[in-house]
Amino acid sequence: xxxxxxxxxxxxxxxxxxxxxxxLSGVDLEVxxxxxxxxxxxxxxxxxxxxxxxxxxxxxxxxxxTVAGVDLAEGDLRQLRRRVGWLGHEGSFxxxxxxxxxxxFAARALGRPSDGVEPVVARMGLEQRIxxxxxxxxxxxxxxxxxxxxxxxxxxxxxxxxxxxxxxxGGRIFFDALLGDVVASGATVVVSAHDRLxxxxxxxxxxxxxxxxxxxxxx
Amino acid sequence: xxxxxxxxxxxxxxxxxxxxxxxxxxxxFGLMALLLCGLALGPAHAGNSSAGPGLYYLVILLVVxxxxxRSQAIERSPGTKSSVATLxxxxxGVFLGKSLALAVELWVTGLVxxxxxxxxxxxxxxxxxxxxxxxxxxxxxxxxxxxLYGALTGGGDTTATLLPMLTLPAFAPLLIAGERSxxxxxxGGGLWQWWVIVVVALVAYLGVGxxxxxxxxxx
Numbered sequence: 001x002x003x004x005x006x007x008x009x010x011x012x013x014x015x016x017x018x019x020x021x022x023x024l025s026g027v028d029l030e031v032x033x034x035x036x037x038x039x040x041x042x043x044x045x046x047x048x049x050x051x052x053x054x055x056x057x058x059x060x061x062x063x064x065x066t067v068a069g070v071d072l073a074e075g076d077l078r079q080l081r082r083r084v085g086w087l088g089h090e091g092s093f094x095x096x097x098x099x100x101x102x103x104x105f106a107a108r109a110l111g112r113p114s115d116g117v118e119p120v121v122a123r124m125g126l127e128q129r130i131x132x133x134x135x136x137x138x139x140x141x142x143x144x145x146x147x148x149x150x151x152x153x154x155x156x157x158x159x160x161x162x163x164x165x166x167x168x169x170g171g172r173i174f175f176d177a178l179l180g181d182v183v184a185s186g187a188t189v190v191v192s193a194h195d196r197l198x199x200x201x202x203x204x205x206x207x208x209x210x211x212x213x214x215x216x217x218x219x
Numbered sequence: 220x221x222x223x224x225x226x227x228x229x230x231x232x233x234x235x236x237x238x239x240x241x242x243x244x245x246x247x248f249g250l251m252a253l254l255l256c257g258l259a260l261g262p263a264h265a266g267n268s269s270a271g272p273g274l275y276y277l278v279i280l281l282v283v284x285x286x287x288x289r290s291q292a293i294e295r296s297p298g299t300k301s302s303v304a305t306l307x308x309x310x311x312g313v314f315l316g317k318s319l320a321l322a323v324e325l326w327v328t329g330l331v332x333x334x335x336x337x338x339x340x341x342x343x344x345x346x347x348x349x350x351x352x353x354x355x356x357x358x359x360x361x362x363x364x365x366x367l368y369g370a371l372t373g374g375g376d377t378t379a380t381l382l383p384m385l386t387l388p389a390f391a392p393l394l395i396a397g398e399r400s401x402x403x404x405x406x407g408g409g410l411w412q413w414w415v416i417v418v419v420a421l422v423a424y425l426g427v428g429x430x431x432x433x434x435x436x437x438x
Binding site for chain 2: 085086105
């Protein structure tokens with residue numbers, strides 16, 4: 001580990017099989033707290049499956065691992081899920097609810113006051129769309145809403161599946177700045193991407209995946 | 220658990236208000252079904268109140284199946300499902316909240332269909348009003364059972380076909396008891412023996428749902 005702290009993610013020989021199909025085939029991985037890691041690889045490489053395992057959304061078939069201090073084999077996955085933030089590429093909210101209503105729901109679900117919603121909306125540049133139903137947002141705005149959902153939650157581990165999809169150059173720059181702030185605040189971020197991160201500001205660790213395995217690790 | 224239930228119920232009802240599925244799809248469908256039942260009976264049976272309660276609950280059954288599907292569809296999007304899972308909501312609270320929202324929607328629909336029954340099937344108004352409390356409780360029990368079985372079908376693509384098959388044995392005693400108590404209300408008979416069945420079923424379905432909803436969600 002880079003700073004001697006316990007890893008947020010520690011996997012050893014992690015195997016995930018779903019409906020007889022191996023999604024992960026023996027993954028060994030450690031991720032230090034307060035770092036940015038990019039999972040890179042082609043479609044079907046296992047990036048999303050690995051992220052879902054880390055989020056407690058998929059069960060470990062064999063091997064062992066801990067995420068945010070929760071044992072993936074024996075621990076309470078509900079407890080793990082409360083500690084991670086997940087942004088999938090499908091959209092992460094209720095389409096018929098407005099931006100404000102979605103974020104208020106997330107805040108109240110966590111027992112937090114809803115007065116934190118408007119500052120987050122302003123930070124994400126969605127003030128003009130705060131009362132717009134999510135289904136009427138553009139793809140880039142939906143990404144921002146997904147990130148706002150995570151900012152409301154303030155998880156210790158951010159898991160972002162293809163977050164750069166549908167973003168224009170301005171969106172990418174905005175997103176890079178946000179990720180930089182999140183990492184600087186001490187949170188850990190793991191991102192999946194088809195390609196290596198094209199960022200002028202971030203220097204992530206890049207994990208290369210293929211066939212459900214890690215085939216490269218560039219720091 | 221109660222706070223989560225109220226949060227989820229408010230969210231589901233707000234989504235319903237936005238999408239207007241109940242107003243523009245379910246209620247017209249139910250009224251059309253009642254009208255077709257009236258036409259099928261023919262003018263010779265107009266005012267034949269012995270058929271009214273049975274037809275009313277037949278239409279209610281169709282409406283409940285539509286609404287349970289809709290209630291589950293709200294959570295069905297993979298991205299939404301994963302994101303909400305990471306909120307770590309108490310599953311018992313989610314079950315109660317979804318049941319409550321479904322019950323409110325059923326009460327509104329049931330009231331409109333009761334008025335439709337009076338108009339189209341010539342059900343006696345006084346008897347319909349006497350039956351109203353038993354209808355409220357029966358629809359509440361149907362909402363609890365429907366939410367439980369909706370989760371059991373997993374909210375997947377097969378829900379629409381699986382749900383009627385799975386729920387029929389669960390709904391049958393409720394529909395029979397509801398129809399009997401409605402008939403007794405029209406004919407001045409005692410209501411209590413049917414109320415007992417409905418109330419016991421209501422408590423049983425809510426109890427089972429509180430205990431098992433989390434397991435069903437995980438599976």
